Amino acid sequence: MRLVPWQPEDLLRRLDDVVSVYGEAMGYRSELLQTRRGYIGAHARRRGFRAVATLTTEGSLAGFGYGYRSGPGQWWHDQVRSALDEDDRRHWLTDCFEVVELHVRPAAQGHGVGARQLRALLAMADGRTVLLSTPEADEERSRAWRLYRRFGFVDVLRDFLFPGDERAFAILGRELPLAERPVNARRDAG
Ligand SMILES: CC(C)(COP(=O)(O)OP(=O)(O)OC[C@H]1O[C@@H](n2cnc3c(N)ncnc32)[C@H](O)[C@@H]1OP(=O)(O)O)[C@@H](O)C(=O)NCCC(=O)NCCS
Numbered sequence: 001m002r003l004v005p006w007q008p009e010d011l012l013r014r015l016d017d018v019v020s021v022y023g024e025a026m027g028y029r030s031e032l033l034q035t036r037r038g039y040i041g042a043h044a045r046r047r048g049f050r051a052v053a054t055l056t057t058e059g060s061l062a063g064f065g066y067g068y069r070s071g072p073g074q075w076w077h078d079q080v081r082s083a084l085d086e087d088d089r090r091h092w093l094t095d096c097f098e099v100v101e102l103h104v105r106p107a108a109q110g111h112g113v114g115a116r117q118l119r120a121l122l123a124m125a126d127g128r129t130v131l132l133s134t135p136e137a138d139e140e141r142s143r144a145w146r147l148y149r150r151f152g153f154v155d156v157l158r159d160f161l162f163p164g165d166e167r168a169f170a171i172l173g174r175e176l177p178l179a180e181r182p183v184n185a186r187r188d189a190g
């Protein structure tokens with residue numbers, strides 16, 4: 001497995017693979033994936049876009065992650081902003097990188113790929129804070145939650161409902177940069 005930084009063009013060139021990894025990782029149906037495909041293509045053009053990919057030795061896509069600078073006028077940013085008080089807005093949203101997607105194909109999960117992708121993405125990210133949203137789940141049993149907690153993400157909002165989605169999400173955040181050698185690190189964690 002090889003971790004590589006991606007330019008917007010790299011992601012756009014491999015959009016089919018990206019959508020396939022995303023669909024497998026999240027277990028989403030194909031109708032929903034088509035809508036997502038359009039969003040992902042548009043995200044690659046946003047300010048401060050950063051992406052990483054994990055390729056197998058044969059060059060197939062095992063995982064990817066990307067994000068960009070979070071700002072007013074973006075749907076996600078505006079939803080989160082509206083739920084925060086003034087102090088939290090200032091702290092979390094003034095100079096913020098959003099991790100938008102982070103996925104690993106199920107067959108490749110559990111070998112540190114997700115942790116390496118997150119570490120690399122945050123090392124390239126521009127911002128004083130990083131935010132992400134993840135579906136509410138049992139923290140002990142969810143791999144995503146364990147990963148984010150290991151990286152030092154704290155609760156910013158819990159049980160948050162985005163319009164049009166009945167699932168509850170948590171908004172998690174931490175300050176940047178990541179420590180070079182974190183005290184509580186486990187393997188690739190931060
Ligand atoms: C969440 C996700 C990105 C994590 O990626 P991953 O590659 O499975 O995660 P990692 O392998 O880095 O970490 C998983 C485990 O492997 C362990 N691990 C880390 N480095 C390792 C290594 N070098 N060798 C073996 N195991 C390792 C970790 O300790 C971790 O253990 P834990 O789950 O008991 O805490 C991935 O599981 C995924 O795509 N899930 C579905 C989609 C999803 O939930 N995405 C996030 C939505 S916001």
